[in-house]
Amino acid sequence: MELLRQTLEKIGNLYDNAMEESRNRVDNLIKPKGSLGKLEEIVVRLSGITGELFPKVDNKAVIVMAGDHGVYEEGVAPDPQILTAVQACNFPKGITGVCALAKQAKADVIAVDVGIAADLDEPRVINRKIKYGTNNMAKGPAMTREDAIKALEVGIEIATEEIKKGRNLLTTGEMGIGNTTPSAAIVSVLGGYDPCEIAGRGAGLPVERLVHKAKVIKRSIEVNKPDVKDGIDVLSKVGGFEIGAMAGVMLAGSANRIPVVVDGFIATAAALLACTIEPKVKNYLFASHASMEKGAARASKLLGLEPMLNMDMRLGEGTGAVLTFNLIEAAVYMNNEMITFEEAGIIRD
Template sequence: MKLLTKTIENIGPLNQETMEQTRYRVDHLIKPLGSLGRMEDLAVQLAGITHQPYPKTDKKVIVVMSADHGVYAEGVAPNDQSITAIQTPNFARGVTGVCAFAKQARADVIVVDIGVAVDLDAPGVINRKIRYGTDNMAKGPAMSREEAVKALEIGIEITSEQIQKGKNLIGTGEMGISNTTASAAILSVFGGFDPSEVVGIGAGLSVDRLSHKAEVIRRAIACNQPNPKDGIDVLSKVGGFEIGGMAGTMLAAAAHRVPVVVDGFISTAAALIAVSLSPQAKDYLIPSHSSAEKGAAKATELLGLKPMFDMDLRLGEGSGAALAFNFVVAATYMVREMITLEEAGIVL
């Protein structure tokens, strides 16, 4: 708990001075005022995050957290839980969807076994297993409060290590069969939604099973009574180890003044946990895409974030974050490489 507390204490406001410097330059670049739209706002946000008017985001990494969920036993997922164990080593091999996009973006991918249901003997997979998957949240808490804190702190530790190695742009990713169920539960609690409003098909659940999925979440919330004013309580009762790990990644990035790109629905659920623990952490989050998962729009609206693009993605893994890295880097190039009207000798 000490690491979590210290990390939260180190999250401060964005640097207004550097934001003003960058805003002035952006407004005077050789282009019509505001013509690069939200790219201009992104450049200003990056300046505020990093305390640098000319920030660099050239050393990128996606941190993928993998874990299983006890609620799988309720029949809320179309695929066998063994897929988590099969797919997790594939991240380390560099052959998954996020890995393909990360290679294009020249980003590293690291994968953490934070709670896969079986032992993995796979080169490149970091073993920080809390235990072999969460408990069934439809019958009791998914994990203990101590385990929830541990998940958050593992995310903090892994991400802090990456930042100490020089990484200056972080993306969140995950793997875990049934984690859309946990994410919908988290969103239902924080937003006060009935689960039927936010459950989606996840990895391909048939539409006629959505009402069952919603009912499982309804039972889990009724059984556990998670407190929406206590993010650790929500995480422990209806969350997942990988969701806690991603929330820890976001908190660590904010504490180190490093921008963190939030992937899709599951990552956004993790962002709800992170922001509940540190409201200022929201300023360090860069949402990637509008996920096609049903609850994603409500989750980003609840956070007050606006995704950068919409291509009907719902893979997860960090795939949208890897694609979004290109926008983030482009914003830094805009500030550094474009000249101002004055530098061009143009007087308006």
């Protein structure tokens, strides 16, 4: 709890003066004012985050958190649970979807076992296992409050270690069969939505099973009565270890003034938890893509950040966020490589 408290105390506001200076420079680059649209907004906010007129995003990492879910036993996912362990071991091998895209974006992938329901024979997956999966949230709390804090602190610790290595742009990925169910529960609770509006197919649940999935989520909320004003309580009642750890990465990024890109539906649920715990975290987040998962649009609207891309994706793992790394880096190149009218010797009225 002490690490979480210290991290929250470090999260401050954006640097207004740096944003004003950046805005002035961007407006005076040798182009029509505003003509590079959202790229301009990206670099201005990066300056607000870092306090630098020429921020850098050349040391990128994807932190993939993996964990299993007791609610799987309710039949809310189509795939065998062992796939969480199998796929977690594939991240260090560089053969998953996010690994392929991360290679193109020149980003490293770090895999962490926060709560997989099996022991892994892959030493390159960082072992920070809290338990062998969460409890079945349809029957009681997914985890204790103490374990929810542990999950957050695992994310803080892993992200802080990476930041100490010089990382200046982070995102979170996830692996956990069934994890769209707790994510939908989190979004339903924090947004006051009926689970029927949020529960989607996840990794391919048959359409005819969606009503059942929504009923499981609704029962989980009714059984646990999570406190909508307490993000840690929501995490402990209807969350997941990997979702909490992802939120922890976002808290650590904010505390250390490092931008964090939010991936799709599950990452947005984690971001909502982080922002419920500390609202200033939102200033340090960039939304990446509009996931095809059913509740993603409502989750993004609730977070209040507009996704940059619409690629009809719903893989997770951090894939959409890694694509967005390229746009953020493009914004930095715009800022670094273009000159201003004044530098070009052009005087404007």
